[in-house]
Amino acid sequence: MKYASQKVAYAYFIAAMGLFAIQVLGGLLAGWIYVSPNTLSELLPFNIIRMIHTNALIVWLLLGFFGAAYYLIPEESEREIYSVKLAYLQLIILVVGTLGAVVSYLVGIHGGREFLEQPLWVKFGILVAAVIFLVNISLTVLAGRRTAITNVLLTGLWMLSLLWIFAFINPSNLSLDKMYWWFVVHLWVEGTWELVMASILAFLMLKLTGVDREVMCLR
């Protein structure tokens, strides 16, 4: 670790691992309900466990992306993160929002759209966290060295955050509903996560092999 602010990534990693554990426990329980359909049917129905399983997945993945960005951007940009406090604030908002969503699901409050079930206040929380992240990371990158890795990563993360806005649009027309749903769910998975992953993997390849940037066309 070359820069002190990279340590923020550790907190993101721990939070992501906690959610991963929740996801797997939820998955095992949901799988068990296939075997024994009446398990917890009153207390914790299958649809609620399924929501917790898939939502935990989405949030740990996002925390992984954010944490990875906070780790690799200082090294790529050759400077500390613009604000470590903002990075922790963002994490707190995301963790509180996630726990809030889980509690809401447990008492039966949810939006009912697959993967976008979060109550409105949680959706707002995610938006605020995304804005904090974009400001923090963009100011770091713009003030430092710019590389292909930071350019691709920033493009992916900006697009990812902007597409989240479509999660707020929920028209009564089912076709339109599905279209806006698709803008978030599929354009995330098939349009932006690849950019984020490509830059993280490029960074890893540079670090693990020690190969020159030029060889990987990354300059």
Ligand code: HEM
């Ligand atoms: C012990 C591990 C796991 C178990 C037992 C498990 C079990 C399940 C079950 C029972 C469902 C609900 C299927 C249904 O609706 O009929 C489900 C859905 C899902 N799981 Fe898991 N899961 C596990 C791990 C994972 C992991 C590691 C991921 C991804 C990183 C994942 C991603 C998903 C997704 C995306 C869905 C929703 C699929 C859909 O919408 O069709 N699961 N899982």
